[in-house]
Amino acid sequence: MYDMKALYEAESVAHAIALLQEHPQAQIIAGGSDVLVQMREGKRAGAELVSLFGLDELRGVKLEEDKTIRIGSLTSFSHITKDPVIQKYINVLGEAVDKVGGPQIRNIGTIGGNTCNGVTSADSASTLFAWDAIIELTGPEGIRKLPIREFYIKAGKVDLRPAEIQTGILIPRKSYEGYCGHYIKYAMRGAMDIATLGCSVNVKLSEDKKQIEDVRIAYGVAGPIPMRAVHAEQAGKGRQIADSTIELIGDTVLEDVTPRDSWRASKAFREHISKVLCKRALKESIRLAGGVYHE
DSSP: OOOEEEEEEOSSHHHHHHHHHHSTTOEEESSOTTHHHHHHTTTTTTEEEEEOTTOGGGOOEEEOTTOOEEEETTOBHHHHHHOHHHHHHOHHHHHHHTTSSOHHHHHHOBHHHHHHTOOTTOHHHHHHHHTTOEEEEEETTEEEEEEHHHHEEETTEEOOOTTOEEEEEEEOHHHHTTEEEEEEEEOSSSSSOOOSEEEEEEEEEOTTSSBEEEEEEEEESSSSSOEEOHHHHHHHTTOBOSHHHHHHHHHHGGGTOOOOOOSSOOHHHHHHHHHHHHHHHHHHHHHHTTOOOOO
């Protein structure tokens, strides 16, 4: 059924790196929800695979001593959604990955695979952009960490060096403490569909809950890679919570998004829903944060 040259099963992170050095043409397989489908379609025919599936050290979510949230790259979507640390501090990420595919995909698909694909439609990606996530990569030269916005290079390509694997996704305390967020996926179907557009918004409000101290707005499918709407974010910082503020922020995203025409939706439609989804997600984030509207 699957045309592969060889399958090597890593027994540890160090062993995985050694296998990738020994077999430089080999491709990494985690849950297999993408790679195996592509092989069956003939797109990776004759490939050598290095499987990370047995590396339990890369699974799970934990709160580190400095309150950084660490998500192992092999953690499945369903485990992220149900994890108590995620639910307490960044529940919106659990809600976002719960929109991936169907239950079977969410049980086997991993957040590391979802981000390493480099596709702009990945449901986890825009929310991780909104949380200022840091990607941890381990390779022959050791561990390096880089902001997720630097990890994505272009459509379908991420900054993975030879014999390097993604080992974790980190959300620093300063990135989530005091923030509330909401993610909206717009798709042609309610389930089992790729996003036509995804929008994830986080807000941090003033102590009296009447002012937006900070706002982060991230998109998937609004450009070739996931992106932040930086002009819209700047337009909202420090403003009173009011309908006019929400309208201003939502309308300003057009200075940032660069969607394209495709068979799923036209550029004009994606620009329209970019504004609509931002306003809806922003309103819900403010509600979750206990926001009080300015009279």
